[in-house]
Amino acid sequence: MTDVFFVILLFVICIAITSKLEFTATLKTNLIIIPIMLFSIIFLFTSNMKNFSFSRVFPILGNGFVNTFILGIGNIYSFSGIAFLYFLPPLLKKPENFKKVAITSVVIFAIYIILTVSIILFMFSFFVSEDEVLPLYFAARYIEIGTFFVRLESVFLLIWMLVFACYLSIVVRFSMLIFKKITNIKNTKILAYPFSILILAIALLPKNYANVKYYEANIYKYIILGFSYTFCLLLLIFANVKRRKERKI
Amino acid sequence: MIIIIKVNKLIRNIFIAVIILLLLLAFSSSYISFSIDNLAFVIAIGIDKGDTQNNLKISFQIAKPSSISKNGSSEQNTAIINTVETSSINSAINLMNSYIGKEINLSHCKLIVFSEELAVEGVGNRIYTLINNVQIRPSTNVVISKTDAKYYIENSKPSLESLPTSYYEIFPNSSKYTGYTVNSTIGDFYNGLTCNSCQPYAILGGMIETNDSNLEEYSSEDPLNAGNIKSNETSISGKRGAENIGLAVFKKDKLVGELNAIETVCFSIIRNQVNGFLITIVDPQDEENYLDLYVYHNNDTKSKVDIVNGTPYITVDCKFDGRIYSMKDKSNYLDSNILEEISSSASEYIKLQMQNYLYRTAKTFNSDINGFGRNVLSKFLTKQELDEFNWLENYQNSFFTVNTDVNIKSGFLITET
Incomplete structure (x- = not known):
């Protein structure tokens, strides 16, 4: 088996190279890859429909009202992509369309989150008590169209690998933009290498899958909830208060 | 200036060559991957x-x-x-x-x-x-x-x-x-x-x-x-x-x-899970003879589970169409009364078999292989209530009602001999 270091290195080299190019190159690549990914999710949903049992959505409150709606509100960290919206306005050709762009992207994202969760919920009863490494990959293994189109999970993996690379490219690109604003440096392309190496180093920190799950559930979740939602919302409120005071003056 | 550009290009080319070599080495296990x-x-x-x-x-x-x-x-x-x-x-x-x-x-x-x-x-x-x-x-x-x-x-x-x-x-x-x-x-x-x-x-x-x-x-x-x-x-x-x-x-x-x-x-x-199946019933016109009927679904079977005094009450509704496979001398399947008699016999037969089967799964095996439990999930609001009801153990207390409706249409190619 290939060492995980080299697998991660493949992604890191990819994002280092894309970060050296113009932002439009990254965006145009995303424009090709993302629709393919969206289509793959719809395909996964429709081709697994024969294995669905819609009654698995019940009991509707799951582990109780408090666990579902109050303690479960923390699961909104899945919408971590909202953090990118804060940095989008200066990059748009038509900033007046920002509201439309933001709402459209959140709605599309919500639809796909619901689709992916639905696939796992309707297909398997065991995700309630057991955990899987890659639930969608497990669902993809069930797809059989006739006797020729079988073992399609490898195609899905290929698509998702490209999507990972696209996502990492966007993350590094925005990190470079933020760093540029903070430090006021002229040329950000040189930042591609240190950020890529940083991603490589952090990706190699967890020793096993249990550590990854721990970081996701206990660290990443609260960073997103704290920064993307709480901090940014407070910033917005204070900025509005300041603006109103200035207007009064 | 030109020299600087040339040096930069050289460094870039060396860098790309090193990366390619690294990736070749990284995936070199492909050279020893097993062939068929x-x-x-x-x-x-x-x-x-x-x-x-x-x-x-x-x-x-x-x-x-x-x-x-x-x-x-x-x-x-x-x-x-x-x-x-x-x-x-x-x-x-x-x-x-x-x-x-x-x-x-x-x-x-x-x-x-x-x-x-x-x-x-x-x-x-x-x-x-x-x-x-x-x-x-x-x-x-x-x-x-x-x-x-x-x-x-x-x-x-x-x-x-x-x-x-x-x-x-x-x-x-x-x-x-x-x-x-x-x-x-x-x-x-x-x-x-x-x-x-x-x-x-x-x-x-x-x-x-x-x-x-x-x-x-x-x-x-x-x-x-x-x-x-x-x-x-x-x-x-x-x-x-x-x-x-x-x-x-x-x-x-x-x-x-x-x-x-x-x-x-x-x-x-x-x-x-079955498109059609064969059953053999006593010929209503002649009790010493038997009829082979090929029966197939008209609609999907519908199951409903109600909880009555803490006991599951399961209703199963099935509708079938059918054709007569076996033919004998002097058979007349153009008469709608005869077809209705055959349909009624077939319906009773399937109903009896299904009731026997369902009670066997409940009373003898206490095993809900039919998946009726999925119909009962909507009766509970939380997982805790479902766990308290303990469907898998409570299944043995179930009562069943089976409603069957079989409509025998005719023979396949011959309707009267």
């Missing part, structure tokens, strides 16, 4: 209880390239069976790897057979182990053999196909037009094991007996009881020794019972 000649493809696995306590006897049916026999006959032995006794499936695979000199690959495994003796003790751990294997497909069929699993696999020689894999792929499809077996996969079994509202089931396999005296024993004098057969108890004689009729019923991971052919049909009706 280094792999042994297992097409069926048989798991029996070992001679030593806690051991398993695992048989691997491995596909081999076809070879021409000495006398040039067209029969080719396309698979071999190797058996090893060990403590677990993975150690058996490991031992077999060293014995046969090729790496065992389970990507094309179509069948997993457990012996009845082992199934009674529980197969949960083995199922979890197999599902955890990346190579095993969720569509691999699971069979519970009434004889040794190895003996079952040895005798599963295809008579109409050239390859055992073709036979293993095709035979579960007979469930759609006979209903006498089911297409039970390891994915379904795993789902049933971990489900809190249903139980797992598997194909029931067995051996046909070639002794003529057994033919007399199992051949039914009463055609009405022809559906009471199951694997190991049929009057079939043929080239292939193995047969698959019936269904193995599990409670959690332990085998608790077996269903015969007609009960398996009832199971398939409730699960909407």
